[in-house]
Amino acid sequence: METFIGAVINGLALGMAYALIAVGYSMVFGVLRLINFAHGSIYAFGAYMVYFFISIQVGLFWSIMIAIVLSGILAMLVDKLALEPLRKKQSIPIASLITTVGVSFIIQNGLALEQVFTSEKKGFPSLNLFPNIMIGNLTIQSSQIIMFAVALVLLAVLSYIVNKTKIGLSMRATEQNARAASLMGVNTNFVISFTFFLGGCSAAIAGTLISGYYQIISPTMGATIGLKAFAAAVVGGIGVLYGSVVGGLVVGVVECIAAQYLGSNVRDPMAFVILILILIIKPNGLFGKKGVSKV
Amino acid sequence: MKEKKSLNLLAPFESFVDKFKVPLSILVGAFLIAVPFLGASRVAMRNLVMIFLYAMLGMGLNVLLGYVGQVSLGHAGFYAIGAYTSAILTTTYGWSFWTGAIAGACVAALIGFLLGLPTLRLSGTYLTIVTLGFGEIVLMVLRQWESVTNGNYGIRSIPVPELFGWELTLSNGGFYWLILFLSTVTAIACYTIKNSNAGRTLIAIKEDELAATMMGIKTTRYKILAFVVSAFITGLAGAYYSVINNGYIEPNNFVFNYSIQILSVVIVGGMGTIRGMYFGSALLMMFPQVFRFLNQWRFVIYGLLLVLMMQFRPQGALGWQSTLPYKLPRRAKKALAEREKAKTVQ
Amino acid sequence: MALLQAKEITMQFGGLLAVDSVSFHVDKGEIVSLIGPNGAGKTTVFNMLTGVYEITSGAIEFEGKEIHRKTPQEIVDMGISRTFQNLRLFGKMRVIENVLVGTHIRTKYNFFDGLLRTPRYQKEEAEKTLKAIDILESIGLGDKINELASNLPYGDQRKVEIARAIATDAKLILLDEPAAGMNPAESEELLRFIRELRDKGYTIILIEHDMGVVMNISDRIYVLDHGKMIANGLPREIANNPQVIEAYLGGKREK
Structure with missing residues (x-):
């Protein structure tokens, strides 16, 4: 029983961090109908930036702050430099998809260069900032609590931005109908940039939290986790913020339980098993709105 | 709605290839068959084998992506199914490579059919996501189903193919001729499919699904057909791979990156074309070899090339639209000629 | 009635x-x-x-x-077949191919006939092609069968749509x-x-x-x-x- 509860707690903490990555996919998919394959590499980039600034003696807090902003800017640049020109040319959708794949190659392998961080794994400072909590035989690590709490607060902030602010309104308008929104005076290019910025920031935070939990980073760390988080976003219903949270938690908990009882081989693919089951039952995800097809 | 005319430096080359298709093919064909006698090194032969293998994989995905317009991010899954089915049948059950390979392709096609079924409910991007999940789940099954797949250890001592007692290997040119044969047959099949009712139908669905529906096309049925054909070709390629990889396959040979690599072949070469698959494959297979001196930089540059390609030539290197007249069926041509004659007699 | x-x-x-x-x-x-x-x-x-x-x-x-x-x-x-108010041609296909897609629903040969080019394919494909050419000639597009549909002027594109609709019989x-x-x-x-x-x-x-x-x-x-x-x-x-x-x-x- 304790191992089961332990797996659930572990899953909830991880799942919350997945949700933080998932919203980045979800927001970008919402406005552009694009799977942003560069997102996982930005998650890795964020973690590496924290590592770098700590290594040059910037304090933990400021290192994280700088990393968040840099990751947001990087995500925005990806859009400005590589994706916006494609939109202007009205390229086929697959061109954007391949572009994000190319960008993820650049970032991921850029981090792994000998002159940069090398491809070797690096230690990452632990985020066990206060003593672990013991309940009977059950240990809850402080990094798990921090991961859960920080992600929860940030998702609330994101939710506030999307639902209550002017820029959030523009984002939702663009998501509904980019052309109409732009005719109504919404600067869609700015909205899209901002969406990428927010996505990049949350990916960096998730990168920090998860790296602080595992205490290890590598340039390819974003590849699998990115795909999983994307699956989580789709499970919850793309374009719906709380959907990403539920999707992230479901994926996190299920994979931890599966890993506990079926072995570590099934940990990563669990996200996709859930994904396919959900899509077959509910084609728009758990909370997704039904898309209206036009003739 | 005319597209903006941009300067196309490849135009003379494009029309040259279009015009001299037949003599060019014969010339290139003769040369390709003779390659193993030209004293190429083992490494060169291995590279050639990989180029033709990936051209074949590209053609498989092309049926789905280039014809009907469905992006798949899980083709490594079909590749794996073909490879494992064939490998298990030849090692555990003593089947010959030939029957094993056909069985591998058929099992992949069957799974392709199942994967195509969600097209009834899902469209476009969502289906792409399902293919991505499919690839990961295949990997999980390979790792987990140890009694059959031997889990993470993979399958060893896969026998090489035999043809009338002659063992095909890399050094005697057998591997090379085999893939040359397989990829040529695939190319011919893709060509005849493309120039038949089924091929036209698939392309019509890509161009405008609603208009296709209003022409009476059962779009779901044809999309599933594309999945099946695509999976069959990819599975066959997988079976081939299982024998050339030093008799050894493991789940890591079929991870997500390989799906991306197959996709890149199609995109870089030119979606919807057959020539593009050979070219895209040659480019992508040779790139890491030629730029070995760049060490890790080459992967960064590889990414950069993909990005630039999408900016400046999204149709792919050889992805032009043929400027030749429509190739009339032989009998139609004859009938038209007779009509002409009747007219002039009058 | x-x-x-x-x-x-x-x-x-x-x-x-x-x-x-x-x-x-x-x-x-x-x-x-x-x-x-x-x-x-x-x-x-x-x-x-x-x-x-x-x-x-x-x-x-x-x-x-x-x-x-x-x-x-x-x-x-x-x-019953139709054309569309805002043109819906298969833009990257030739004019004749557009019309051949129209004949799809009356095409009897199957996937394998096409793959293997059986006599059934040969015969029917020729018939359909001739039919498509006839329709296009009657609508005044006889000299444009090889053009890409999207390269035609607007008026001609409308005609191709009509030809395609006729081709469904x-x-x-x-x-x-x-x-x-x-x-x-x-x-x-x-x-x-x-x-x-x-x-x-x-x-x-x-x-x-x-x-x-x-x-x-x-x-x-x-x-x-x-x-x-x-x-x-x-x-x-x-x-x-x-x-x-x-x-x-x-x-x-x-x-």
């Missing part, structure tokens, strides 16, 4: 009544026009007839058989603003072609804005306004119908 009979068909989108209990019929060999101001629901009626929309209530019969619960594919198979052809974007000479030629079609035994329903065209070609006219059928009759009756004039000229000044 009428070839096509629509009985009080209604189309409701949420709270919006796009087509409200509309009835009409078309006899074999007729050219019937459906006219009305923008947003009257004409294209919606086409979408209902061809199975794009599932009608909210009412019934549609074609050759005495109910078709309103059938799929678009089944309806094409029964012999339809008995009833629905033309959604076929003369839009054509110059007077072109549209004159198109009218002649549509009459020829009728004389060959096709039945045609036309949506058209150009009143000159409509009055000139129609055997009968139905007038829609705000989803309701407000008038029907012979062209000259419609031309003098005060309700129609009001619906049409409501906001506009007389020329």
Whole structure:
């Protein structure tokens, strides 16, 4: 029983961090109908930036702050430099998809260069900032609590931005109908940039939290986790913020339980098993709105 | 709605290839068959084998992506199914490579059919996501189903193919001729499919699904057909791979990156074309070899090339639209000629 | 018996009544026009007839058989085909290939015949190709069969759509603003072609804005306004119908 509860707690903490990555996919998919394959590499980039600034003696807090902003800017640049020109040319959708794949190659392998961080794994400072909590035989690590709490607060902030602010309104308008929104005076290019910025920031935070939990980073760390988080976003219903949270938690908990009882081989693919089951039952995800097809 | 005319430096080359298709093919064909006698090194032969293998994989995905317009991010899954089915049948059950390979392709096609079924409910991007999940789940099954797949250890001592007692290997040119044969047959099949009712139908669905529906096309049925054909070709390629990889396959040979690599072949070469698959494959297979001196930089540059390609030539290197007249069926041509004659007699 | 009979068909989108209990019929060999101001629901009626929309209530019969619960594919198979107001050609296919796609539903050879080029394929493919060429020649595109559809001028693209619709062996052809974007000479030629079609035994329903065209070609006219059928009759009756004039000229000044 304790191992089961332990797996659930572990899953909830991880799942919350997945949700933080998932919203980045979800927001970008919402406005552009694009799977942003560069997102996982930005998650890795964020973690590496924290590592770098700590290594040059910037304090933990400021290192994280700088990393968040840099990751947001990087995500925005990806859009400005590589994706916006494609939109202007009205390229086929697959061109954007391949572009994000190319960008993820650049970032991921850029981090792994000998002159940069090398491809070797690096230690990452632990985020066990206060003593672990013991309940009977059950240990809850402080990094798990921090991961859960920080992600929860940030998702609330994101939710506030999307639902209550002017820029959030523009984002939702663009998501509904980019052309109409732009005719109504919404600067869609700015909205899209901002969406990428927010996505990049949350990916960096998730990168920090998860790296602080595992205490290890590598340039390819974003590849699998990115795909999983994307699956989580789709499970919850793309374009719906709380959907990403539920999707992230479901994926996190299920994979931890599966890993506990079926072995570590099934940990990563669990996200996709859930994904396919959900899509077959509910084609728009758990909370997704039904898309209206036009003739 | 005319597209903006941009300067196309490849135009003379494009029309040259279009015009001299037949003599060019014969010339290139003769040369390709003779390659193993030209004293190429083992490494060169291995590279050639990989180029033709990936051209074949590209053609498989092309049926789905280039014809009907469905992006798949899980083709490594079909590749794996073909490879494992064939490998298990030849090692555990003593089947010959030939029957094993056909069985591998058929099992992949069957799974392709199942994967195509969600097209009834899902469209476009969502289906792409399902293919991505499919690839990961295949990997999980390979790792987990140890009694059959031997889990993470993979399958060893896969026998090489035999043809009338002659063992095909890399050094005697057998591997090379085999893939040359397989990829040529695939190319011919893709060509005849493309120039038949089924091929036209698939392309019509890509161009405008609603208009296709209003022409009476059962779009779901044809999309599933594309999945099946695509999976069959990819599975066959997988079976081939299982024998050339030093008799050894493991789940890591079929991870997500390989799906991306197959996709890149199609995109870089030119979606919807057959020539593009050979070219895209040659480019992508040779790139890491030629730029070995760049060490890790080459992967960064590889990414950069993909990005630039999408900016400046999204149709792919050889992805032009043929400027030749429509190739009339032989009998139609004859009938038209007779009509002409009747007219002039009058 | 009428070839096509629509009985009080209604189309409701949420709270919006796009087509409200509309009835009409078309006899074999007729050219019937459906006219009305923008947003009257004409294209919606086409979408209902061809199975794009599932009608909210009412019934549609074609050759005495109910078709309103059938799929678009089944309806094409029964012999109704259409063109689109905003062109929907297969742009990256050649003109002749577009028309060959139209013959899809009458093509009998299967996937393997095509793959292996069996005699069945050879024979039927030749027949279909000749048929496509004949249709294109009759519509005046004989010299453009090898062009990419998207490279043609607007007027020619409309013709390709019509050719594609004919290629399905339809008995009833629905033309959604076929003369839009054509110059007077072109549209004159198109009218002649549509009459020829009728004389060959096709039945045609036309949506058209150009009143000159409509009055000139129609055997009968139905007038829609705000989803309701407000008038029907012979062209000259419609031309003098005060309700129609009001619906049409409501906001506009007389020329």
